[in-house]
Amino acid sequence: MLESLGRIQNPLVRSLVAGVTVGSTVTMAAAIILGMTNAKENTAYRAALYAALAGAGSGAILGLLYPAKGNQPSTSTQLQGRTQRSSNESWKDWRNFVVIRKVKESEEITSFYLQPEDGRDLPNFQPGQFLTIKLDIPGQAKPVVRTYSLSDYAEPCTHYRLSIKREPMPAGTNFMPGLVSNFMHDHVQEGSVISAKPPSGKFVLDVQKTLPAVLISNGVGITPMMSMAKAATLRNPQRSIWFVHGARDGQFHAFRDEVTAVAQRNPNLRLHFAYSRPQPEDRGHYHSTGYVDTALIRALVQQDAEYFLCGSPAFMQSLREGLKAAGVPDSQVFFEAFTKGISTGNISTRAEAAIPTHSNGAGKRAEIVFAQSDTTATWRPDDGSLLEFAEANDLNPPYSCRQGICGTCVCRILEGEVEYQETPVAAVDDDSVLICISTPKTARVVLDL
Ligand SMILES: Cc1cc2nc3c(=O)[nH]c(=O)nc-3n(C[C@H](O)[C@H](O)[C@H](O)COP(=O)(O)OP(=O)(O)OC[C@H]3O[C@@H](n4cnc5c(N)ncnc54)[C@H](O)[C@@H]3O)c2cc1C
Numbered sequence: 001m002l003e004s005l006g007r008i009q010n011p012l013v014r015s016l017v018a019g020v021t022v023g024s025t026v027t028m029a030a031a032i033i034l035g036m037t038n039a040k041e042n043t044a045y046r047a048a049l050y051a052a053l054a055g056a057g058s059g060a061i062l063g064l065l066y067p068a069k070g071n072q073p074s075t076s077t078q079l080q081g082r083t084q085r086s087s088n089e090s091w092k093d094w095r096n097f098v099v100i101r102k103v104k105e106s107e108e109i110t111s112f113y114l115q116p117e118d119g120r121d122l123p124n125f126q127p128g129q130f131l132t133i134k135l136d137i138p139g140q141a142k143p144v145v146r147t148y149s150l151s152d153y154a155e156p157c158t159h160y161r162l163s164i165k166r167e168p169m170p171a172g173t174n175f176m177p178g179l180v181s182n183f184m185h186d187h188v189q190e191g192s193v194i195s196a197k198p199p200s201g202k203f204v205l206d207v208q209k210t211l212p213a214v215l216i217s218n219g220v221g222i223t224p225m226m227s228m229a230k231a232a233t234l235r236n237p238q239r240s241i242w243f244v245h246g247a248r249d250g251q252f253h254a255f256r257d258e259v260t261a262v263a264q265r266n267p268n269l270r271l272h273f274a275y276s277r278p279q280p281e282d283r284g285h286y287h288s289t290g291y292v293d294t295a296l297i298r299a300l301v302q303q304d305a306e307y308f309l310c311g312s313p314a315f316m317q318s319l320r321e322g323l324k325a326a327g328v329p330d331s332q333v334f335f336e337a338f339t340k341g342i343s344t345g346n347i348s349t350r351a352e353a354a355i356p357t358h359s360n361g362a363g364k365r366a367e368i369v370f371a372q373s374d375t376t377a378t379w380r381p382d383d384g385s386l387l388e389f390a391e392a393n394d395l396n397p398p399y400s401c402r403q404g405i406c407g408t409c410v411c412r413i414l415e416g417e418v419e420y421q422e423t424p425v426a427a428v429d430d431d432s433v434l435i436c437i438s439t440p441k442t443a444r445v446v447l448d449l
């Protein structure tokens with residue numbers, strides 16, 4: 001019965017059908033029981049009537065609350081556990097999420113499916129956005145914060161999925177392996193609880209556009225492309241989308257079957273997988289041997305398009321230079337870096353423009369005005385970045401990577417100048433600064449915070 005009920009989309013009709021069905025079943029059961037007992041006619045009549053009403057009432061409520069099917073996630077993202085409704089309402093600060101499913105996607109990447117612990121609605125997000133998570137890791141003095149792209153997309157939004165690459169110790173060094181990625185792989189299991197901020201980020205695909213979109217990734221850079229490809233095919237199936245991905249071989253290629261299944265249902269989504277070191281068993285599962293480069297992209301895409309890039313720093317640098325040389329305007333190239341590594345000379349012009357020229361020496365003290373919060377305080381070099389200084393003054397500005405990569409901490413600067421301790425990777429408008437990597441340069445700085 002529940003199966004058939006789920007197929008009825010209108011909640012009132014669902015409630016009526018469930019009410020009549022449960023009501024008649026209970027009435028029949030009551031009649032049989034009363035027939036077997038020797039209940040007096042009046043008592044029997046009343047008992048049967050009450051049973052019928054109770055049955056119909058509870059059936060109607062069940063029908064109202066039981067969710068309709070039809071928009072559930074695809075087989076690959078089918079979830080166990082409770083059903084989650086989606087909404088447009090976001091939340092503030094941190095919210096607890098339960099890991100309801102953990103799936104190995106490739107040699108290096110594992111996915112974590114999350115649902116809110118409070119069981120309340122889950123807002124959808126713009127394809128390409130990321131989630132900021134916070135973990136208590138034994139041995140760490142304070143919670144550790146990292147950002148991970150949302151790698152799935154469904155309507156309604158029943159869950160969030162993060163797909164995390166295990167970061168090993170960098171070759172030829174004795175540095176520690178990646179803290180959070182290894183903790184997630186080794187210690188976070190189904191049932192674990194993780195805190196997360198609302199989805200955020202500006203590396204997003206506008207699904208309403210009609211201009212063809214070319215999604216180009218390598219390695220774990222595939223994660224935002226998955227949500228973009230799925231959202232585009234779901235919400236604007238007429239749009240031409242190229243999904244070009246580079247991997248070492250099939251063992252290191254996450255989501256191959258998942259994206260292939262999406263493309264089989266949507267002829268406007270075209271795939272190209274380039275393997276740099278294909279194995280014999282990969283035959284038939286990839287399209288070319290070698291790396292994804294501008295020559296390959298130009299051979300595949302011979303029309304005006306917008307380009308989305310995510311992958312290793314060297315990969316993005318070479319593609320951005322190649323696309324520029326091929327005459328693609330900057331306004332049609334979007335990129336997201338997961339780590340630093342793009343050399344200063346090649347970061348986006350908007351980020352370059354945001355780096356202030358050096359002053360005649362940073363003062364040892366500066367007056368910082370947090371305009372919105374009506375707070376003024378004196379900064380000294382020991383206070384660290386403007387983000388740390390804001391936090392020390394009981395402000396709670398948004399942040400994620402704290403490294404100048406994600407752009408979450410961007411803040412308008414109303415007066416004065418700052419200087420960056422590191423070159424920003426995130427693109428920043430001229431009137432704004434990334435407070436996570438900047439300190440005051442002038443004696444007075446007014447921030448719109
Ligand atoms: C917008 C955005 C989206 C992202 N999306 C994803 C995603 O979808 N999937 C994903 O896997 N990642 C994603 N990332 C990257 C992610 O946020 C983390 O940076 C990544 O998981 C590494 O974190 P970690 O704690 O494991 O490594 P960390 O502990 O931060 O270390 C990073 C690297 O530095 C090395 N290292 C350690 N110590 C040193 C040292 N002293 N000097 C130099 N190097 C050292 C480590 O071995 C490791 O390789 C995203 C990042 C951003 C900014």
Ligand code: FES
Nearest residue numbers: 400402404407436
């Ligand atoms: S927090 Fe990511 S750029 Fe500042």
